[in-house]
Amino acid sequence: MRKISLVFIFGLIMLPVLNSCKEKKSEQKEESATEAEVVKETKEEAPMNGLSEAEKADGWVMLFDGKTSEGWRGYKKDHFPEGWEIIDGTIHMVGSGRGEAGSKDGGDIIFDKKFQNFTLSMEWKISEGGNSGIFYLGEEKLDYIWKTAPEMQVLDNERHPDAKLGKDGNRMAGSLYDLIPAKPQNAKPAGEWNKIELTVFKGTVIHNQNGxxxxxxxLWTPEWKELVAGSKFPGLNPDWAEVPAKGYIGLQDHGDDVWFRNIKIKEL
Incomplete structure (x- = not known):
């Protein structure tokens, strides 16, 4: 009987401790579940051609709704060119095979608003042997936007001859066209989607490609002016180095099939 009493007493003593441990484990599980929910919310992916709640709260705005050409028009035109189409959630340049001459019914397109300090995000996919570009801080002064604006190159590096021209690969995908090569060169092959983020802030410009x-x-520094002076641009436009602080975003018709989607911007 004495042994039973001791066991009974020991059980009574340990019972609160055991209950406390169970309560702590339950609380830990609840905390873990809450943390998992926070992580899930943080990692929420934006819908195709749309914004996540976090992006909306952070000030991002869509420049393409995936269904219409709203907001876009031809360079130095008041309408969206027939050579481009909205299909399968993309802005698609229908290749003409005319190279730099572009499509008879196409031409470069721009978003009809000027931006100054911003981060521009989008995805692009190029056809085999294809060439295109993304322009920023552009003006509608000359016959082509590339004569007025810096260009982030879009290219099939494996097949298009531009990849072997220029200097040190400065005409390959992601590069500041004909001026600064993209390093590392991490563009995906033709037919695959690439993601870019292009940041412009008080003259500082950053090209981010695939992360x-x-x-x-x-921009505007002595180094910038020296760089431009050694390129082909002054021969096409003597004032090319004087990039404006505010300008248009454009997509190039270079005669090849190219697709763009998830185009969004955050003004800084």
């Missing part, structure tokens, strides 16, 4: 910063430079 890596590949180009960084600063």
């Amino acid at each position: 890596e910063n590949v180009v960084e430079y600063h």
Whole structure:
């Protein structure tokens, strides 16, 4: 009987401790579940051609709704060119095979609003042997936007001859066209989607391609003017180095099939 009493007493003593441990484990599980929910919310993916709640709260705005050409028009035109189409949630340039001459019914397109300090995000996919570009801080002064604006190159590096021209690969995908090569060169092959983020802030420009910063430079500095002076641009436009602080975003018709989607911007 004495032994039973001791066991009974020991059980009574340990019962609160055991209950406390169970309560702590239950609380830990609840905390873990809450943390998992927070992580899930943080990692919420944006819908195709749309914004997540976090992006909306952070000030991002869509420039393409995936269904219409609303907001876009031809360079130096008041309408959206027939050579481009909205299909399968993309802005698609229907290749003409005319190279730099572009499509008879196409031409470069721009978003009809000027931006100054911003981060531009989008995805692009190029056809085999294809060439195109993304322009920023553009003006509608000359016959082509590339004569007035810096260009982030879009290219099939494996097949298009531009990849072997220029200097040190400065005409390959992600590069500041004909000026600064994208390093590392991490563009995906033709037919695959690439994601870019292009940041412009008080003259500092960053090209980010597939999650890596590949180009960084600063407009209007002596180094910038020297860089431009050694390129082909002054021969086409003597004032090319005087990039405006505010300008248009454009997509190039280079005669090849190219697709763009998830185009969004955050003004800084």
